Each structure stands twice: as structure tokens, then as C-alpha cells.
Amino acid sequence: MHAIEKILANKAGLDRVEAGQIVTCNIDFAEINDLYLQTVYSFWEMEGQKVFDKDKVAFVFDHYAPAPTINTAQIHKEMREFAKEQGLTHHFDINKGICHQVLPEAGLIYPGMIIVATDSHTTTHGAFGAFGTGIGATDMATVLISGKLWFRVPELINIEINGTPSKNAFAKDVILYILGKVKADGAVYKAIEFSGNYVEELGVSERMTICNMAVEMGAKTAYMKPNEGVINYVNSRTSKDYTIYETDNDYEYSEHLIFNIDGLEPQLAAPHSVDNNISIKDGIGTKIHQAFIGSCTGGRFEDIEAAWKILKGKKIHPNVRFVIIPASDEVQLSIIEKGYMRDLIKAGVTFSTPGCGPCLGTHAGIIADNEVCITSTNRNFPGRMGSSKASIYLASPATVAASALNGYITEPIV
């Protein structure tokens, strides 16, 4: 069996599972974000009374943090009341950050667990050797009541990544390149394991970026075998016992794709699809109006540090707005302590408070008709960040910062 199958089998109380089988698993943690008041409504409609375990359920207010409209303030109010009334142990209000960042920081993510969240990017937690998957509001309501959810055991694609990219290319460039090859529907209904010597050496932040984007290939979940960095990260934040499951040597993947990324240049996803991959060389010179660094994909300490290295002591182009939103309060505090925030503000950057911001077009940096935005986020669908007539380029934080400096898409020189 694969490590993922062992997780599912363990949580379903079975000795073995196989691809295609439908199993009902106990859920280790369930997280609901503030787009999903429907979860609370569905909970009441199904005559729920108490959540299955008050230690294993949390709300994270991130998509609308802080509330930009009366409707969203009302959503927060009703969810906050539900959380209080249920006596939930963990609660992440508008002052904390993005769910996929704050849950690991709070020590709630560990290898071998099943985490479900009302957010498609829950695949991020594969970086920690967890089974993470996104679900909708009503599925979540059934979890809140029963503590369980059914899954179809997925086939596994092994994406083996070997080599070292060019010094100007980062984990985001690697995953954009792979997305361009595997395509947006290349892993629908399946799970992806990322392996290879590139992955084995990667830091926690970069592993999260890659697993985060697995859903853009349609994957149900992502998996990376925990490395030393992950184990240290998890152990420093939780005292919980956990199991690292090993994939059996005779396990047969449904597909095995090998990528050699030696010397890989910075990459872009050009409008309007995540798999519309081009090399930076084919995008250089495109005029931009806004640059954005943030989100569960590219708003971590290392991402903002990459921008700081490029912008310290300089000024962004006068025709560009550059918005940065740290992924969490912890990220924000660390960039304040390092002095990065001060230097970036002096360079002309606009900071907003931790949360999802314009990544999904709700607030804090929406783009207008015919504008071009370069962003460290995850989706460039039409209308994703505002106007359906705008164009979005996905890139690494370094490329975003270099482009903000010149006013057009620029290869970062690190």
C-alpha cells in the first residue's frame, strides 16, 4: 500500500484498502473558513446539535479578514456565535491569517492525519505527510455532526522531481512548469506524491507551495514523505503523537512522471489558465498595473524575503501598485522583526493585514478592466482577482517583485 492508503485504512479501521474502494474515515481535524456560513446552516438543517469533538473543529476567518462589507460582517458574526456556543477550543478570527498557514503554525497539522477543510487548497498539508483535502459546505456539516466522511481511495501519480533549478527559479516556478506538462485536469480524482531529490531537500515553505498547487491539476490530495525539516517544524509546535507511514516497496503507481529541472528558468502561467505555462523569456516586457504577493501559495516569510532582497533600497515603478499580504500574523511579525516591512514600505509597497485578500477577488487589491496583474497566488481564471476583462500572470514572488520594480514582467536576478 501507499502511505496515503495506509492513512485512509487506519482512519477507516481497515487492514487494507485499494484504489476505487469507498471508505468511511474518522477525521482528525475539520476547518471551516468564512466563505462557508452554509456549513452552519446545513448543520442545523440536518438537526445537528453538538460538533463531534470541540478540539477538532475550528473556524478560520481569512477570505474576508477583516470584513469588507456588511454581508461579510454578518457571516463572521454568525460563525463566531456558532463557535462560542459550541465551545470550540481553537478559533482563528480576523487577526490570525490564512487557514493553511495558521493551522500548521498552531501545531494542528502533523504526519499521518486526515485534515478536511472547506477550501480546495487543503492539499497544502501533504507537505507535512498529512492527508488533506478540500470539501464543500454540506460535506463539512456531515463531518461536524459525525466526525466521519466517505472517500474514494484515489489512484496515485508519482511526480518525481530531480535536479536543481537556476538560481533565479524557485519552488513556484517548478510547480508552474509541471502544471504546464500535467495540465489542469491531469490528476482529476487522483492523488499526487511528489518525490525525487529536489523534493527531499526542500524547506517547509517550498514544500507547502508545491503541494498547494497540486489541486490545480485536479488532485484530491498531495503527499510528500516528511523530511527532517518537516519533522523539526512539527515537533516544535505540537506534542501530539503521530505516525509517519511508509509506502511499500511493491506499491504500483498509476503513473510515474519524471521531471529533470536542472537549470530551469523562472516560469509563468499566462492568462487565463493555470496550465498555460510559458518560460519567463516569453513573457518579459509585458506591462503590468499591479503586483501581488500573498495567499496560501506565496505569502510566507521566504516569499516576502525574496521580494525584500530585490526591492531593498529601491523604488517600485510609479505606474505599478504592489500589494503584499503576509499569510499569517506570525509571518507578519517576523518580517517586522527583520525590518523587511519597513524597507518594503519605503520601496512603495502597500501592506494589508493577513488573509486571502485579492487572490480570490473579494477585497484588498481588486483589479479593473483591462489591467494586468502579476501575482504569487494560485489561479489566473477570468475574473479571479476582479474584472473578468483583466489579465493575471502567476509567477514566483521574486519575479513579482522584479516586475514591480520595472513596471513590466522581468526576470529576477537573485
Place this chain on the structure above:
Amino acid sequence: MKNIITGRAFVYGNNIDTDQIYPGRYLELVDPEDIKKHCLEGVDEKFAKEVREGDIVVAGTNFGCGSSREHAAITLKTSGVSIVLAESFARIFYRNATNLALPLMICRDISKKVKTGDILEVHVKEGYVINKTSDVKIQGEKISDYILNIVESGGIKKLFKEKG
């Protein structure tokens, strides 16, 4: 759910993502009657005005990719869409639609065999579609018993209340 669904087709392309089905700027709406006003707005601004009870949405591959927003399934269901036929579906959308008793059927090449305005007759349990306008039969995949049970029960909420 009726076993034979007859309706008018609205045809779209590949990778119709949840931002096109239901743009993020409307996620703050919670009343299904408000949610249905923006159905498919990101790909077809006229759809919400033109759709009638029983109409059928047809698409290419990876319909519903992107976010886990249940609004995407809610808006189609409350607009009166009777079934979505696509070459493949994104999995979270597939679960969300099933939970709301909106049936989905996978039909290879259907987006090339149907034009907007064609009248379709969908044989849900048998897994095929007759295009009544062009008189062509299109083979689909049978919906699994597990999924069919949820849809036929009227969705997960009803099923859950009855069986726990």
C-alpha cells in the same frame, strides 16, 4: 429524480472553473434566491436570465475545477438546471453537486455533439443521451450506485437525517 430528463442544452468549453460558474465577488451572498442570479456569469452573462426549469448544462473536460465553493452547485441547482453533462468533472464540485442532488453524468465528446439550444433526452440510469435535435445517441458513463443513492434520496441532508 426522474430517470429520463428532457431539456434544452447550454453548451460551454473545457475547464469551466468555479469562478466562471459563480464569481468570487458574490460569495458573500447566502440566500439561494440571490445566489441563482449570478449562475455561470463568468462565462455567459445571459445564462441566468435565459435559463428555465429543466435546462441542461453541457461542457467539456474538468467542469467545476478550482475552488470548493458550494455556491457553484447551489447556483446551478436553484436555477433549475436538471443535470450537467460533461467530459469530466472536478472532484470537489462532483461531491458538492451530488450532496445537493444535482445529477452529473460523464459523457465523452459531448461538447462536440451538442449545440446550445438542442433538445436532449438523458437516460440517467442507463447512462446515455439522445440529442433529439440531431437524432444522435451519445454514450455516457453510468453513475455509480453509491452516488446515485445520494442523488435519488434527494441529497445528503435528507439521507443523513434518515440514516445518520
